[in-house]
Amino acid sequence: xxxxxxxxxxxxxxxxxxxxxxxxxxxxxxxxxxxxxxxxxxxxxxxxxxxxxxxxxxxxxxxxxxxxxxxxxxxxxxxxxxxxxxxxxxxxxxxxxxxxxxxxxxxxxxxxxxxxxxxxxxxxxxxxxxxxxxxxxxxxxxxxxxxxxxxxxxxxxxxxxxxxxxxxxxxxxxxxxxxxxxxxxxxxxxxxxxxxxxxxxxxxxxxxxxxxxxxxxxxxxxxxxxxxxxxxxxxxxxxxxxxxxxxxxxxxxxxxxxxxxxxxxxxxxxxxxxxxxxxx
Amino acid sequence: xxxxxxxxxxxxxxxxxxxxxxxxxxxxxxxxxxxxxxxxxxxxxxxxxxxxxxxxxxxxxxxxxxxxxxxxxxxxxxxxxxxxxxxxxxxxxxxxxxxxxxxxxxxxxxxxxxxxxxxxxxxxxxxxxxxxxxxxxxxxxxxxxxxxxxxxxxxxxxxxxxxxxxxxxxxxxxxxxxxxxxxxxxxxxxxxxxxxxxxxxxxxxxxxxxxxxxxxxxxxxxxxxxxxxxxxxxxxxxxxxxxxxxxxxxxxxxxxxxxxxxxxxxxxxxxxxxxxxxxxxxxx
Numbered sequence: 001x002x003x004x005x006x007x008x009x010x011x012x013x014x015x016x017x018x019x020x021x022x023x024x025x026x027x028x029x030x031x032x033x034x035x036x037x038x039x040x041x042x043x044x045x046x047x048x049x050x051x052x053x054x055x056x057x058x059x060x061x062x063x064x065x066x067x068x069x070x071x072x073x074x075x076x077x078x079x080x081x082x083x084x085x086x087x088x089x090x091x092x093x094x095x096x097x098x099x100x101x102x103x104x105x106x107x108x109x110x111x112x113x114x115x116x117x118x119x120x121x122x123x124x125x126x127x128x129x130x131x132x133x134x135x136x137x138x139x140x141x142x143x144x145x146x147x148x149x150x151x152x153x154x155x156x157x158x159x160x161x162x163x164x165x166x167x168x169x170x171x172x173x174x175x176x177x178x179x180x181x182x183x184x185x186x187x188x189x190x191x192x193x194x195x196x197x198x199x200x201x202x203x204x205x206x207x208x209x210x211x212x213x214x215x216x217x218x219x220x221x222x223x224x225x226x227x228x229x230x231x232x233x234x235x236x237x238x239x240x241x242x243x244x245x246x247x248x249x250x251x252x253x254x255x256x257x258x259x260x261x262x263x264x265x266x267x268x269x270x271x272x273x274x275x276x277x278x279x280x
Numbered sequence: 281x282x283x284x285x286x287x288x289x290x291x292x293x294x295x296x297x298x299x300x301x302x303x304x305x306x307x308x309x310x311x312x313x314x315x316x317x318x319x320x321x322x323x324x325x326x327x328x329x330x331x332x333x334x335x336x337x338x339x340x341x342x343x344x345x346x347x348x349x350x351x352x353x354x355x356x357x358x359x360x361x362x363x364x365x366x367x368x369x370x371x372x373x374x375x376x377x378x379x380x381x382x383x384x385x386x387x388x389x390x391x392x393x394x395x396x397x398x399x400x401x402x403x404x405x406x407x408x409x410x411x412x413x414x415x416x417x418x419x420x421x422x423x424x425x426x427x428x429x430x431x432x433x434x435x436x437x438x439x440x441x442x443x444x445x446x447x448x449x450x451x452x453x454x455x456x457x458x459x460x461x462x463x464x465x466x467x468x469x470x471x472x473x474x475x476x477x478x479x480x481x482x483x484x485x486x487x488x489x490x491x492x493x494x495x496x497x498x499x500x501x502x503x504x505x506x507x508x509x510x511x512x513x514x515x516x517x518x519x520x521x522x523x524x525x526x527x528x529x530x531x532x533x534x535x536x537x538x539x540x541x542x543x544x545x546x547x548x549x550x551x552x553x554x555x556x557x558x559x560x561x562x563x564x
Contacts, residue, residue: 014563051384053564075386084377089297101286102385144381 002065004029004076004152004183005050009059011207012045019045021207022059027183029151032174034194034215035187036267037204038275043187044082046204047154050185051079064151075103078150080141082157082187086129092116092140093125096147103148115143118176120169134161142170146177153177156187171197195219195267203274211274218270222263229256283387287395288402295365295403304361308411311353316418319346323423337521343425344514344525350415351433351513355506358408358441363464365400366448369393372457374564383564390556393449397552400445405438412437428516433509439544440502440509444468446551453558470496471503478507478534497536501544504536511535 005027012020020042027033037043048054049061052069066072086095096112105111116122119139129137138161145153159167167190174197177184188194194201195215202212211218223236224243228250238246240262247257295301322342370393373379383389412434419425427433447467451460478493480486497503511534514525 048564053380053383055561055563071386071388074384077384079381079384081377081380084381086381087294087297087378089294094293098286098290099381099385102283102382102387104386141381 002029003027003062004031005061005063005185007046007050007059007061010046010049010056010061011058012042012049012054013057018207020049020056023204023207023209025202025209027152027185029183030178030181031200032178032184032186032198034198034201035185035204036189036191036194036201036271041204041275042207043204044156045207047079047156047185047187050152051077051154075148076151078145078147078153080138080145080153080155080158082160084141086137086140086144088130089128091126091128092121092132092143095129095140095144096125099144099147105148107148111147115146116140118146118173119143120166135163135166138162139166139169142173149182151182153182153184154187155184157189158186159188159190159193167193191267191271201267201270203271205275211270215267219265219267222265222269225261225263226250226257227259227261229258283391284395284398287382287387287392288399291365291396291399292403295399300361300364301403304357304407308357308407311357312411312414312418315346315350315353315415316422319418319422322346323425326423336524337517337519339423339425340514340517341521341525343419343423344427344517344521346423347416347419347425347427347513348510348525350419351412351437351506351510354408354411354415355437355440355502357411358404358437359444359464359468359502361407362400362404362441362445363448363461365403366396366445367452367461367464368457369396369449370452370559370562371455371460372452374562375456380564389559393453393552393556393559397445397449400449401442404441404445408437408441409434427513429512432512436505436509436512436540439541439548440505443500443502443505443544443548443551446548446555450551450555450558453555453562467500468502471500471506474500475503475507494536498540498543501540501547504540505544507534508536508540 003026007025010023035043049056050068061068063073064076119142203210224238226233326338448464451463474493474496481489
């Protein structure tokens, strides 16, 4: 099966500044990959190379088997930029209709209606951009990225302006895309979003991939906290399997145990370990 | 081609919805109203004061001068329109995040530029021709003056404006919105200055000035097309009247030859090719 996105030894320099250096990345069809990294790590540059907005200095990227930026690659790609705008005078319907024509989608009004419903904008088709909130525009941006049924969807901070309800809608949408076999590269600073929905996480720093893996593999155990009659005890090296033994020993020693919590690491811990750990 | 038409329609819709065309229409109506007032007054004063003893065809002089003025104003207004329709088409739209969603579609950057060229050229060329023809109608109604040619000046104005659209589109691929606007108006002013320079050269019989003017007007062909149109407007007016009228109210009038037409088309195509190359190489 052809991967939705493949990047090999991808590099990009802007003058003397290196934005990407030898990045290898793959997004399989039906896979949700989260892209994490600090500001200036090269995440947006990577996404822009994938959708043909930026030309790489070295290496290569392919979308559904076609060179990134080529007409065939662009025909297979849906993209939501971090900083985007639609014309203030246009309605949601007009924006989607324009993108349908440019993407050569024959979905017509039915597709537009379905996309608006998927992003929670049902019945808002006639609404002009200038009357939409930032969150509504971001929802429409996501709908626009899905016009024509792309095989790869590149989302650059798609939930930054959304309220919790909107984020939930987008999460459900992403799960739906995965079920339809669409590959998604999700660039976001919202670690909790990525942890909740992504199959795999890639962390970039200084233009390089510093770590990658499944969220559950990246999040390390964080020990055990026990609430006792003598206060809360923290045992950072203990694991879940150690809990019965620890409780037995405490009770046998005359200590009252009121509660036990197995602490698991979060993606944020893994991220900070990968990024901040490198910096310090 | 259908993609270019889609982009052109999008750009035209934008111009309409943003009321650009409405504002231009209202201001143009105001200009034509003033022009009509001036034309009727000018010809009326001729009727009242004409002595009949002066060897100058005052009606032709007045009509030619007024229509030359109208030609200049029509060109100027069309250039303003051309600049404002295109000055931020690439870099400005990219900085505002309007361009990226379109560029990632399987359209091609050259097609995007072609669409913008098509939209702006259609609007501006139609505009300049309509304004010029309306001015000619007013001049005819006011003083029964019929120019030697309407087709050559109108076609020259239309093609001249297209060359300005091409320059503006090239500028927008490399310059910020403000810088591009300034640059295009500078180019326009350079062309006009070349015309005036040629007039001075002709008047003082200084070959180097005339030659410099000629070279510049070919480098920025809207000026050569304007001069050519201005010349064609009054080419059959002879004698002392012809000499005076041919000086033109704004820039010299001179026949630059038929080569200007293919040259202006090739020049515009070359400028657009450069714009497409610059756009293609630009990271967004």
